[in-house]
Amino acid sequence: MEKHLKACKSSIFVHSKTTSPLAFRRIIACALLCAAISASACAKKSATASRAAEPQAxxxxxxxxxxGTIAERLTLTGTTAAKQQANLSSAITGAVLAVNANVGDRVRAGQVLIRIDDSTLRAQLEQNEASLAAAQARLAQTQSGNMGASATANANLESARVAYQTAQTNLRRNQQLLAQGYVSQSAVDQSQQAAAAAQAQLRSAEVAAQQAAMTGNAQTSAQSEIRSLQAAVAQSSGAVRFISAQIAQTVIAAPFDGVVTQRSVDTGTLAGPGTALLQVSQLNPIYVNIGVPEESLPYIHAGTQVNITVDSQPGRVWHGAVATVNGATTQGTLSYLARVVLPNNDLQLRAGMVANGAFVKAERRxxxxxxxxxxxxxxxxxxxxxxxxxxxxxxxxxxxxxxxxxxxxxxxxxxxxxxxxxxxxxxxxxxxxxxxxxxxxxxxxxxxxxxxxxxxx
Structure with a gap:
């Protein structure tokens, strides 16, 4: 471009002396056009260089x-546990008549869950009530004083015979039921004790009757008779109460509000002492047991607020507070057990879940x-x-x-x-x-x- 401009200038200088005015004007126009082209090219070159120098965003x-508020948190891992848990079993031996709950059912305190057959116990209760009534009648008659010493002794002897025969009958019946598996050995042992006591009472009555016949001392015989009858009434009354208590134990009820978490019995099963039939767990509220290392103890104490999460329910947070912190390390570990109490109305938390507890270590507002x-x-x-x-x-x-x-x-x-x-x-x-x-x-x-x-x- 510079060479063209120099050539134009040289041409203008040369032809300005030798060329006609018309030709000279043409030469001038050509020179101006060359100058315009040169200026445009320089402007484009400058803009391109400027864009190249500008850094890219x-x-x-x-x-x-x-x-706002920010809190530094301490996260520890624990497990959920039922607040209360009971394994229900039968205190007596008998066939299961009904089971009124399944695993997962919510139950209320006092709700009847299992019924045991009580027909044998009710038969024994009737016998014991009859013996009690007879003893009470003899005692009342003796105390009325309308009988002579000999007659009283004889009546007492007859009553003792009836009591002994009844005790023997009960013993034989319980021995048969034991062989069939419907009563426990303890029931047979109790029947044997009752039979032995009745036999001793019969011998005492026989001795008293002989003494009354020989001495003729009506007053002494009557006093002895009264004491013997009073003992018979007390014994019969105790037998009635014992059988009544056993009948009450044939009904198994929920000890507290909770959820049935295990069932190992069906209708017709022979229940016996020590055999777990149902398990009831209280899950609302629920406990979260967290092991706290020694260096974290300054931040965790009774009343400390905590946020609980479980991996099986992402995004959900339960809010609770520490109830207690154990004063000694958990056996086999170097951590202290902190127990957190959580409301669990919808029972989404279940015993045995792995839980994460977030405690506030420091906070700035x-x-x-x-x-x-x-x-x-x-x-x-x-x-x-x-x-x-x-x-x-x-x-x-x-x-x-x-x-x-x-x-x-x-x-x-x-x-x-x-x-x-x-x-x-x-x-x-x-x-x-x-x-x-x-x-x-x-x-x-x-x-x-x-x-x-x-x-x-």
């Missing part, structure tokens, strides 16, 4: 600093909070990049500005920061490329839940 994402991922460590310590105003003419969202901060409490996601260059509402660069530097132009692709706003710094 780096893609970033931002989040907005806000004021009304502080500036930023995402933890936005903080980086530079030559002078912790810092963040904030989104500052872009330079005039820059086709970008703004420029990155490094701001030093002091880090406070932090969680897995957030951190407390302080410093003169950051305040609530400041846009913090969250995700950034490795080549980002202080002053780099940036282009915001997305935000951490709030619209970006350049900080006025």
């Amino acid at each position: 780096l893609p970033v994402t931002v989040a907005v600093a806000h004021r 009304n502080v500036v909070i930023v995402p933890r991922a936005a903080i980086f460590t530079g030559d002078t310590g912790d810092a963040v990049y904030v989104l500052a105003k872009a330079s005039p003419g820059c086709k970008c969202s703004g420029k990155a500005k490094s701001v030093a901060v002091q880090r406070g409490l932090q969680t897995d996601n957030d951190a407390q920061v302080s410093g003169p260059g950051i305040s609530p509402g400041t846009s913090i660069i969250l995700q950034r490329p490795d080549q980002l530097r202080d002053g780099s132009p940036v282009s915001v692709g997305s935000t951490g839940g709030q619209a970006p706003s350049s900080s006025r710094t």
Whole structure:
């Protein structure tokens, strides 16, 4: 281009002396056209060089600093356990007539769950009640004084014979039921004791009758008779109460509100003492037992609030408080058992679940909070990049500005920061490329839940 311009100038100089005026004007027009073309080419070259020198905006994402509360938490693992748990069994031997609950059923305290056959016991109760009535009648008759000493002794002897025969009958019946598996050995032993007592009473009555016949001392014989009859009444009354108690034990009821968690019996099964039939567990409220290491004891005590989560129900949190902390380590471990009480109205928590307990270790209120991922460590310590105003003419969202901060409490996601260059509402660069530097132009692709706003710094 410069050569063309020099040629034009030389031509104008040469022809200005030898050429006609018309030709000279043509030469001048040609020279002006060459100059215009040259200026346009220079302008395009300058613009291209300017664009090449301008740095490219780096893609970033931002989040907005806000004021709030941040808590540093201590997370420990434990297991859920029923507040109460009872294995229900029968105190007597007998066939199961009915089972009124299945696994998973909610039951109320006092609700009848199992019935045992009580027909044999009721027959024994009738016999004992008859013996009691007879003893009471003899005692009343003797005390009335209408009988002579000899007659009283004879009546007492007859009563003792009847009592002995009844005791022998009961003993034989229980021995037969034991062979069939319907009564326990303890019932047979009790019948043998009753028969032996009746036999002794019969011998005493026989001796008393002989003495009354020989001495004729009516008063002494009557007093002895009364004492003997009183003992017979007491014995018969005790037998009635004993059988009545056994009949009451044929009905098995829920000891508290809860849920049936095990069932090992069906109708027709022969129940016996010591054999578990149903298990009832109280799951509302429910316990969470957490092992606390020694270094964490300063943060956990009775009344400490705790948030409980279980892996099987992600996103749900139960809120409770520590009820007790054991004063000694759990056997075989170096941890102290902390028991947390949780409401469990919908019974979504079940005994034996693995639970995570989050305890507040430290808390700060009304502080500036930023995402933890936005903080980086530079030559002078912790810092963040904030989104500052872009330079005039820059086709970008703004420029990155490094701001030093002091880090406070932090969680897995957030951190407390302080410093003169950051305040609530400041846009913090969250995700950034490795080549980002202080002053780099940036282009915001997305935000951490709030619209970006350049900080006025």
